[in-house]
Amino acid sequence: MFGEISLRDNTKFNFGEVSVEIKKDNEYFVYTREGKKVIIVGDKISFLPAPAVGYGVKLMMVRLETPLSIAPHEKIEGFLSVPIEVSVKTGKVEIDRFNVGREKYALYGSLESGVIARYAKSMINKKPVGIGNIKVIIENRTEEWGFVEKIVFPLFDTMYYSEDKAFYPLINVIIEKDLEVINTGKPPMEGLNVVGSERSISFRMRW
Template sequence: MFGEHELKTQFIKIADKKIHLLEDKGGVVRYRRDEVEKIIKSNGEKLKILPSPAVGYGVRLLMVKFREPVVVPPQESLGGFVEAPVEIDVKVGELSIDHFIVGREKYALYGTLEAGIICRYHVSPFYAEEPESLGVAELIVSNPSSDWKSLEKIIIPVKGSSMYYTKERAYYPLIIVTLKNHVPEVNNTGKPPKEGLNAVGDRLPLPDFLMRW
């Protein structure tokens, strides 16, 4: 699925979408996906299918609501995983020839009606071990305070985020949540959540986000 594919006749299935490549005369390959069709002149370059952050119509934040709130004792931390939506970018060389969303697309308002922000939205259990879903984010929830803390959701900065992948799964960078002063602070570190992953984009952190609501 993710990674490089020969420009030859084949079907490539990605979640609920299917890409059809069809070789034609003169070294031409027809690319089809739903209503999208492109004609590619083959020169030995491979087609690249890469994960992309779930920014939808241009949002910069992803809200993941935990199916069950997470409770962390004072001076301790909890590591785990959540499912996270991703988008798909299809490239030849460095040219993007197609970009699409897989699965159901949802949005939510974070904050007040007057000052809130529209986010991509997803509900996920909090997993102790990596789930077998298309998109995954690893979290470290740290509580440096002297009080017990509860967390019901996380707001992840995703616009401009690097991504990581294996053949079957896409990963957001490691996300660190610090629970302090009643305002959780979220850090998209830009770092791979584990070794051996392929990278898309610069491995740079994004500005920390303060969850005021």
């Protein structure tokens, strides 16, 4: 499903509720998704995961369906199911882009100075269960119990993928005075393919 594909015959791909069809038309191929059509003069196409930036947001907010209460100096790790986008390319040319997962947004911060973030709700799981996933490691470095009910992290272009799943980079959440969230840029698992370059960025959650 993800990666570069050689086109030969009529093919159908499903990304959650999104269906893509590619049909051979004489010496060409016709790409179709929900009424959008592109004629492909060639025999290769790529489906690559992309961050769910939607209308240009720079943050994603994931609210935990079951909040976490973490004892001093304890940590927990697991996977969250989150929305992604799929970039469809022939060579380096993007011919289509679409959402996988519900497109929802929320205000992060105050009404006066807050920003719009991509929004999702998820349970923390031991293994990745959705098409789009984040691995989080949450560590309490304080002498007091910590409480986590949502995770907000910065988005950038680095993504990872296997044949059937997409992953944001590994996210570290450190409980100190504030919650420090680090998008490490690193792969969450071994053996994944990468889109973009590895880099990290830190973000302090204040709301």
